[in-house]
Amino acid sequence: MSETTFVQAIAMALAREMENDDRVVVLGEDVARSGGVFRATDGLLERFGPDRVIDTPLAETVIGGLGVGLAGDGMRPAIEIQFAGFMYSALDQILNHASRMRNRTRGRLSCPMVLRTPTGGGIKPPEHHSDSPEAILAQIPGLTTVVPSSPSKAYGLTLAAIRDPDPVVILEPARLYRATRADITDDGVAMPLGMSFVEREGADVTIVAWGGMVSESLAAADDLATDGIEATVIDVATISPLDMQPILESVERTGRCVIAHEAARQSGFGAEIAARLAEEGLTSLLAPVARATGYDTIFPLARLENRYMPNRGRVVAAVHRVLEYA
Amino acid sequence: MTTHVTTETPEIPFVTHIGPDGPWAGTLPDATPDAHSLIPLYRAMVRTRTFDARCVALHRTGRLGTYSSCLGQEAVGVGVASAMLEDDVLVPSYRDQAAQLTRGVTPVELLLYWGGDERGSDFSGPKRDFPICITVGEHSVQTAGVALGMKIRKRPEVAVCMMGDGASSKGAFYEAINTAGALNLPMVMVLVNNGWAISVPRSTQTVAPTLAQKAVAAGIPGIQVDGNDVVAVTDVCSQAIERARVGGGPTLIEAVTYRLSDHTTVDDARRYRDDEEVSAQWKREPIARIRTFLADQGVWTKADEEALRSECSDEVDAAAEEYLAIGPQPTEAMFDFVWAELPPDVERQRIQATLDWGKDV
Numbered sequence: 001m002s003e004t005t006f007v008q009a010i011a012m013a014l015a016r017e018m019e020n021d022d023r024v025v026v027l028g029e030d031v032a033r034s035g036g037v038f039r040a041t042d043g044l045l046e047r048f049g050p051d052r053v054i055d056t057p058l059a060e061t062v063i064g065g066l067g068v069g070l071a072g073d074g075m076r077p078a079i080e081i082q083f084a085g086f087m088y089s090a091l092d093q094i095l096n097h098a099s100r101m102r103n104r105t106r107g108r109l110s111c112p113m114v115l116r117t118p119t120g121g122g123i124k125p126p127e128h129h130s131d132s133p134e135a136i137l138a139q140i141p142g143l144t145t146v147v148p149s150s151p152s153k154a155y156g157l158t159l160a161a162i163r164d165p166d167p168v169v170i171l172e173p174a175r176l177y178r179a180t181r182a183d184i185t186d187d188g189v190a191m192p193l194g195m196s197f198v199e200r201e202g203a204d205v206t207i208v209a210w211g212g213m214v215s216e217s218l219a220a221a222d223d224l225a226t227d228g229i230e231a232t233v234i235d236v237a238t239i240s241p242l243d244m245q246p247i248l249e250s251v252e253r254t255g256r257c258v259i260a261h262e263a264a265r266q267s268g269f270g271a272e273i274a275a276r277l278a279e280e281g282l283t284s285l286l287a288p289v290a291r292a293t294g295y296d297t298i299f300p301l302a303r304l305e306n307r308y309m310p311n312r313g314r315v316v317a318a319v320h321r322v323l324e325y326a
Numbered sequence: 327m328t329t330h331v332t333t334e335t336p337e338i339p340f341v342t343h344i345g346p347d348g349p350w351a352g353t354l355p356d357a358t359p360d361a362h363s364l365i366p367l368y369r370a371m372v373r374t375r376t377f378d379a380r381c382v383a384l385h386r387t388g389r390l391g392t393y394s395s396c397l398g399q400e401a402v403g404v405g406v407a408s409a410m411l412e413d414d415v416l417v418p419s420y421r422d423q424a425a426q427l428t429r430g431v432t433p434v435e436l437l438l439y440w441g442g443d444e445r446g447s448d449f450s451g452p453k454r455d456f457p458i459c460i461t462v463g464e465h466s467v468q469t470a471g472v473a474l475g476m477k478i479r480k481r482p483e484v485a486v487c488m489m490g491d492g493a494s495s496k497g498a499f500y501e502a503i504n505t506a507g508a509l510n511l512p513m514v515m516v517l518v519n520n521g522w523a524i525s526v527p528r529s530t531q532t533v534a535p536t537l538a539q540k541a542v543a544a545g546i547p548g549i550q551v552d553g554n555d556v557v558a559v560t561d562v563c564s565q566a567i568e569r570a571r572v573g574g575g576p577t578l579i580e581a582v583t584y585r586l587s588d589h590t591t592v593d594d595a596r597r598y599r600d601d602e603e604v605s606a607q608w609k610r611e612p613i614a615r616i617r618t619f620l621a622d623q624g625v626w627t628k629a630d631e632e633a634l635r636s637e638c639s640d641e642v643d644a645a646a647e648e649y650l651a652i653g654p655q656p657t658e659a660m661f662d663f664v665w666a667e668l669p670p671d672v673e674r675q676r677i678q679a680t681l682d683w684g685k686d687v
Contacts (some may be wrong), residue, residue, distance in 0.1 A: 027522065029523070029526065030524045030525045030526060033525050033526070034524065034597060034598050037524065037593075055525070055526050055529045055530055057492075057495030057526075057530065057532065058462055058463075058492030058493065058495045058496065058523045058526065058531065059495045059496045059497060060496075061497045062495075062497075080388040085460075085461065086461055086462075089460030089461075089464065089496075089497070089498070094352070104383075124391055124392075124442060125391075125392055126391065126392055126420070127460045128460045128461055129460075212510075262338055265675070266671075295660065295661070295672075295675050295676075295679055296664075296671075296672045296675055297660045297661050297664045297675075298660070298664055298674075300444065300659075300660045301391075301442040301443060301444055302391045302441070302442025303441070303443050303654040303655065304452045304654065304655060304657065304659065304660050305442070306441075307657045307660065307679070307683050308660060313682075314682055317682070
């Protein structure tokens with residue numbers, strides 16, 4: 001058993017499922033010959049050949065459309081969009097077609113495609129490479145959106161996404177690709193989609209996060225613990241469909257909730273969680289919900305990147321706000 | 327009734343004046359009628375290459391962000407920019423530093439941009455030029471919009487789009503050239519075919535023998551030019567731009583060049599590209615051939631060359647020094663220019679951000 005990075009875990013899951021299922025094919029820009037700009041498809045061309053690992057022309061619309069066509073007619077495509085910010089020209093394919101195929105045909109056809117794309121900031125890339133579009137995707141009924149927060153979740157959720165009968169977008173936090181390692185057994189065991197995971201339990205406050213903000217929130221919980229404040233940290237993992245139950249149960253105990261995400265605050269996915277708390281858990285709340293998020297600005301270029309992204313310190317500050325409320 | 331489908335390759339002219347091995351004599355085109363008129367083009371290419379090399383070096387030492395070198399493509403950008411007038415508008419992509427520098431964007435501005443500072447897109451020079459487009463090919467349709475505005479306002483101006491071979495696979499590209507033809511827009515589309523879209527070779531993008539022939543379906547002229555021949559690029563672009571300026575419609579120009587560099591400073595092209603291919607392409611690079619021509623014509627001496635090198639080096643030294651001395655913007659700067667007027671709710675966020683972080687970065 002070797003220490004596996006997040007990005008290696010994705011390649012491992014893709015290879016595992018290509019081995020299991022002949023219908024699984026990988027398509028995208030630079031995925032074959034180069035093995036992906038982040039190496040998430042490394043070694044797949046050599047192992048599975050050019051019929052199943054395909055460098056497409058440079059066109060996101062066609063990558064999305066190929067996915068819909070393949071999946072709609074019985075294949076299991078795992079397509080890659082090189083960065084989430086390049087996904088928007090394929091959004092018509094996802095929003096109008098992939099997510100609606102089952103519904104429009106009354107179940108005669110379906111669209112079991114996977115769209116993988118790096119998301120979020122933290123790697124100081126050029127413009128348009130740091131988007132966190134989960135809230136845009138969460139507005140699309142019929143589409144599952146997943147944001148793994150660790151190598152083992154990357155492995156297990158990628159497997160689950162490929163096996164899922166409906167379209168799944170996997171937003172892979174680029175800053176985690178090589179930042180974390182874990183022992184992963186390549187056993188082909190998937191993790192469940194549509195489930196929030198309690199990562200740490202504490203009685204004083206509930207911190208809800210996903211993707212790159214999970215490790216920041218756990219670090220914040222460590223900081224808080226030194227001051228005697230015990231935090232529960234919940235990794236939402238699947239944005240849509242949202243598993244609200246662990247959040248409601250935790251807030252019932254703590255009475256206080258902080259939601260941390262990297263995307264801009266307004267209409268970010270934290271707003272949905274806050275609304276659900278207001279609808280279903282209002283009587284549990286002892287303080288208003290607080291959010292530690294990106295600001296409502298354009299994601300800045302490299303020099304100000306760290307000032308945009310919420311870090312452990314901003315999560316801690318938000319926790320103090322909800323604790324200090326009378 | 328039988329319909330005959332022709333599968334013949336359309337006739338696409340390929341224009342070259344000064345190839346890698348000459349000719350070193352003969353007539354020059356109208357845009358650059360004599361050897362003296364080539365000196366500014368030569369100087370601009372050497373200036374670009376000096377700047378480009380410094381950017382790569384600054385990245386290597388951690389003082390610049392991810393940077394896409396234009397090594398080997400200097401003739402395309404210099405030729406395009408030289409054929410444009412000041413009031414024309416350039417809509418560039420991320421490897422068009424040669425055109426930007428020649429249009430008057432300053433080295434400090436480009437350094438700031440690639441160094442991760444938004445102020446680098448606030449050009450002091452060509453005020454109407456668009457910021458570089460990172461999302462490949464999407465600016466082609468915007469260029470059609472710029473050109474439509476010029477036409478509506480009856481201005482004698484031309485919008486010029488530059489994009490790579492990979493971008494010619496995008497839907498937006500076809501939409502742009504089709505619309506430019508349909509609306510008879512004053513637009514010139516320059517496809518900089520450098521052979522590679524990151525790891526994907528030109529042959530994987532399309533089986534069409536040329537990219538220029540994509541113009542045929544749009545009903546507009548398509549032409550190939552030796553993109554490493556600054557004389558040919560300037561010639562072809564000048565003719566296309568001047569025709570567009572007088573209502574003659576758009577042109578698609580495929581400039582055939584080569585990406586001698588990695589895709590960016592965080593790419594390693596040796597993983598997917600043969601060294602032999604790159605070595606062979608170095609023999610076609612655009613700068614040496616013009617120097618040979620100018621020397622052969624007796625208008626360029628060794629002393630001229632030394633003076634130019636040192637002048638470019640001094641300029642880039644000064645620019646790098648100035649860039650490195652510019653501190654980052656304050657935290658609150660990320661709230662500037664998001665809207666013309668910041669909404670009150672976001673104004674509160676700006677105040678909070680300064681409280682979160684302090685002003686200094």
